[in-house]
Amino acid sequence: MRYQFQFEAVFAEADRILNGVLLTIGLSFGAIVLGLALAVLLVAAKSLFGRWVGMLVDAYVELMRNTPFLVQLFMMFFGLPLIGIRMSGTEAALLAMTLNLGAYATEIIRAGVDSIHRSQIEAGLSLAMTKRQVFQYVVLMPALARVWPALSSQFVLMLLASSICSFISVPELSGTAAIIEQNTFRSFETYIVVTLIYLALALSLKVSLLWLGRRIFPRLSSLDRLDAKAEAA
Amino acid sequence: MPAVLIEDVHKSYGSLEVLKGVSLAVEPGQVVALIGRSGSGKSTLLRCINGLEAFQSGRIEVAGHAVDQDQKRLRELRKDVGIVFQSYNLFPHLTVGQNIMLSPRITKNVPQAEALALAKDVLAQVGLSDKFDSYPDNLSGGQQQRVAIARSLAMKPKVMLFDEVTSALDPELTGEVLLVMEKLARDGMTMLLVTHEMNFARTVANTTVFMHQGKIWESGSSAQLFAEPQTPELRNFVGAGRH
Numbered sequence: 068m069r070y071q072f073q074f075e076a077v078f079a080e081a082d083r084i085l086n087g088v089l090l091t092i093g094l095s096f097g098a099i100v101l102g103l104a105l106a107v108l109l110v111a112a113k114s115l116f117g118r119w120v121g122m123l124v125d126a127y128v129e130l131m132r133n134t135p136f137l138v139q140l141f142m143m144f145f146g147l148p149l150i151g152i153r154m155s156g157t158e159a160a161l162l163a164m165t166l167n168l169g170a171y172a173t174e175i176i177r178a179g180v181d182s183i184h185r186s187q188i189e190a191g192l193s194l195a196m197t198k199r200q201v202f203q204y205v206v207l208m209p210a211l212a213r214v215w216p217a218l219s220s221q222f223v224l225m226l227l228a229s230s231i232c233s234f235i236s237v238p239e240l241s242g243t244a245a246i247i248e249q250n251t252f253r254s255f256e257t258y259i260v261v262t263l264i265y266l267a268l269a270l271s272l273k274v275s276l277l278w279l280g281r282r283i284f285p286r287l288s289s290l291d292r293l294d295a296k297a298e299a300a
Numbered sequence: 301m302p303a304v305l306i307e308d309v310h311k312s313y314g315s316l317e318v319l320k321g322v323s324l325a326v327e328p329g330q331v332v333a334l335i336g337r338s339g340s341g342k343s344t345l346l347r348c349i350n351g352l353e354a355f356q357s358g359r360i361e362v363a364g365h366a367v368d369q370d371q372k373r374l375r376e377l378r379k380d381v382g383i384v385f386q387s388y389n390l391f392p393h394l395t396v397g398q399n400i401m402l403s404p405r406i407t408k409n410v411p412q413a414e415a416l417a418l419a420k421d422v423l424a425q426v427g428l429s430d431k432f433d434s435y436p437d438n439l440s441g442g443q444q445q446r447v448a449i450a451r452s453l454a455m456k457p458k459v460m461l462f463d464e465v466t467s468a469l470d471p472e473l474t475g476e477v478l479l480v481m482e483k484l485a486r487d488g489m490t491m492l493l494v495t496h497e498m499n500f501a502r503t504v505a506n507t508t509v510f511m512h513q514g515k516i517w518e519s520g521s522s523a524q525l526f527a528e529p530q531t532p533e534l535r536n537f538v539g540a541g542r543h
């Protein structure tokens with residue numbers, strides 16, 4: 068028995084697919100921007116404030132990194148309404164993705180901050196900067212530059228994990244696929260198309276982030292050389 | 301009143317006593333060289349003066365500021381006391397100009413135009429006017445160190461501390477940095493410098509201080525101290541440097 072591929076029915080749903088793609092891009096972009104901002108703030112808080120703040124940040128990071136994304140999503144969507152916080156599925160998805168990515172990004176950026184040589188911090192302090200100014204002007208950019216590749220991978224993983232949001236009926240790409248599959252009974256064709264779109268999205272994101280990294284951190288490759296020199300001195 | 305006054309300072313790392321009662325006074329406009337073997341406590345003493353290290357007992361006053369660990373007071377002190385390190389410590393993501401303007405802009409709220417003029421001025425002082433837009437990693441070690449000096453000067457310090465600023469440099473690059481420091485000394489900057497350049501200490505420093513095992517072992521006018529070392533340790537140290 069040979070399977071007869073029939074893509075026409077799937078292509079007929081192109082408009083729907085396009086909307087799904089746009090929502091996937093929108094959710095991912097939103098989560099990346101918000102998650103990154105959240106992570107920077109949390110790492111700053113951890114570096115600048117006392118032990119208790121640090122422990123709170125750690126607790127959040129561990130909570131998010133050691134529970135399934137699907138469960139986090141359900142907590143936002145089904146749990147929060149019970150305490151009076153009502154959100155649409157898309158809003159819940161964005162919140163869950165932001166909090167999840169924020170935790171992973173916090174861990175990555177913290178490693179970047181830790182990798183900045185103590186002498187850089189002392190140089191900033193010696194120039195009469197406050198600790199906050201040292202973090203903001205001296206430590207942050209080189210730290211982000213150092214971990215940009217790791218952050219980029221995490222962003223791509225988040226893009227792919229956004230497919231889980233279809234579980235709460237968010238009509239992003241995977242959610243849309245489920246609908247098309249029901250309408251057309253063409254599961255294989257639907258998911259072949261969806262697979263190719265995810266692949267294209269993920270690769271595009273990866274390339275964009277690489278390009279962005281080169282634009283924002285033009286000295287990226289020089290950092291390690293400078294560190295080696297500081298170490299040798 | 302001395303620009304730097306150090307009275308019976310004791311400093312330990314855990315159970316290791318690194319400074320064992322150091323006293324020293326540096327008058328305004330004076331250049332004092334700190335010499336001594338590696339591990340004798342020279343860097344630690346400099347770092348105590350600008351509060352990078354806390355000390356257990358004794359007293360330090362510099363440029364009219366008493367050193368303690370109150371962060372706000374320390375920042376006021378550091379506006380008046382520059383330090384240059386062996387490893388330059390320029391900020392790699394900023395251009396030379398940005399490196400120099402950053403702290404005046406954010407710690408003293410110097411307006412942009414004024415900071416720009418200031419940066420150009422101090423860069424000219426160290427002979428690097430053409431490097432304003434370069435990044436640190438495109439400069440030689442000697443140039444980086446001169447930028448680091450310029451960056452400190454942009455804070456208009458009353459006292460400058462130098463910790464072996466030529467030790468990481470290739471021999472052919474030390475000259476340009478020493479020249480900048482010599483000019484600063486001639487212009488009347490109060491300087492306390494740790495150095496292995498005995499020639500520089502002898503010719504530029506008014507006073508040379510020999511540290512040994514966490515103490516000031518011997519000190520005096522540079523000419524005298526090098527010509528007639530009194531202790532066997534200093535004789536040994538100076539002699540070893542000659543060979």
Ligand SMILES: Nc1ncnc2c1ncn2[C@@H]1O[C@H](COP(=O)(O)OP(=O)(O)O)[C@@H](O)[C@H]1O
Pocket residue numbers: 313316318336337338339340341342343344345
């Ligand atoms: N952060 C530190 N922790 C522990 N010991 C230190 C630290 N910094 C310096 N020391 C020790 O203090 C002593 C003096 O060091 P240092 O002031 O750097 O000497 P110098 O600059 O004269 O070479 C050395 O024995 C060194 O190992």
Ligand SMILES: [Mg+2]
Pocket residue numbers: 342343344463464
């Ligand atoms: Mg030293």
